[in-house]
Amino acid sequence: MNKIEKYKELISRLEKKEYSFDQEIIKPHCLDWRKSYRGTSELIIFPKNTKKLAEVVKFCFKKNISIVPQGGNTGLVGGSVPRKNKSEIIINLKNLNKIRKFNPLSYSIIVESGCILESIQSFVLKNNLVFPISMGSRGTCQIGGNIATNAGGINVIKYGLLRENIIGLEAILSDGTILSELMDIKKNNTGYDLKQLLIGSEGTLAIITAANIKLYPKPKDKKILFANFTDIKRLLEFYNSIIRVFSDSVTAFEMIDKNSMEIVLKNNSQLKRVLTKNSYYCLVELSNFINIENFNDFILKNLDKINTSFNDLIVTKSETENQKLWEYRELIPLAENKEGFCIKHDVSIPLDNMAKFIKETSLEIKRVNKNFDIINFGHIGDNNLHFNVFNKKEPQSNYLSKNKKIINNIIFKNAKLYDGSFSAEHGIGQLKKKELRKFKNKNSIDKMLRIKEIFDPKKILNPGKVF
Known part of the structure; x- marks a missing residue:
């Protein structure tokens, strides 16, 4: 039976523009954002409204057809693409855009x-x-x-x-x-x-x-504080003090370590060093919600109340300056890609354990190979740390990739040891299923599986993801 005949009853519910068997259209939807997972599918559906989508899902339930729901396909754990040779159809929701x-x-x-x-x-x-x-x-x-x-x-x-x-x-x-x-x-x-x-x-x-x-x-105004520190403990003390002094005005607090800053400067000639070289940097966004007349003066006056030491600190005066400073943080992932192979992690660590986690995990990584370097950056205000490993001295060597499992295990083991999570914001998808089994509480997984059974008794929704 050819594929058109196979899905004849299903596509009869749809307009021609709502589906495609054309592999030139389907293939890009089978490849994940990081190009780590390449699946296969015979059919992709672009339902034009909720009613049409409900009809499609109802039919798939009746015929036991597996479905992969897909949005912009920008996920980082292979959660929005089909698996290979599993007869899964893709339902892309781009037309539900009202x-x-x-x-x-x-x-x-x-x-x-x-x-x-x-x-x-x-x-x-x-x-x-x-x-x-x-x-x-x-x-x-x-x-x-x-x-x-x-x-x-x-x-x-x-x-x-x-x-x-x-x-x-x-x-x-x-x-x-x-x-x-x-x-x-x-x-x-x-x-x-x-x-x-x-x-x-x-x-x-x-x-x-x-x-x-x-x-x-919308905030009336925004300013950025950009500061540097000799160690992570001082940066965390600064965070604590910033929250106490500026409270709800703090809308972002980003940490950048030395290696992150250096690769951004190296790979982006338009950026110049605006603070002296140091071990850690932070970018703090402060927002003016209550129409404080001179927000810059307000910030500078209250900085005197900060009871921790930083080396250098600058405060922006315009939105243009804000956007320029954000580049030092936002361009880190692109700079990493230019440096060669990098093992990326997305962990969540309690702030009171953050310094210990970074120190001990870095030491363990160095014991695997002294040439391995760490890139640390992230949303410190919500415990989210991107703890990434690269080989600066031997960027073309495949030794790092050969040790990926060892490195992952060190980082995930320590995330659990320090009461954190091995996946802060990216999710599980296909990439971290084994880690879920290894590091998540068994009772929690059992309850999750029971919930899955209630909502999806035939297991047709995004199979092979999470579990």
């Missing part, structure tokens, strides 16, 4: 899951509002995928993860039933909050089709 309702009175907006994150931000900004969940892929990623992975980004310290910014959800369950809880209300104590199970479930429990998300007033 803004259903904008409610500035309640600071909320209902958007469909295929809406590009940056498009949502641009729309609300015209009304002097912000949707603050933001990341490097904002011009490509879709809000449905962001919700399915409980995305965070640079402003979690102020606004929380996506979980804290979802008022309501609409989703298609595995049998094609539409679960709709988009009510524009903040309080709703009427039993279990089912949306919280779907947020971060990576498409394994349901397909998210729309969301009611929180909006916030």
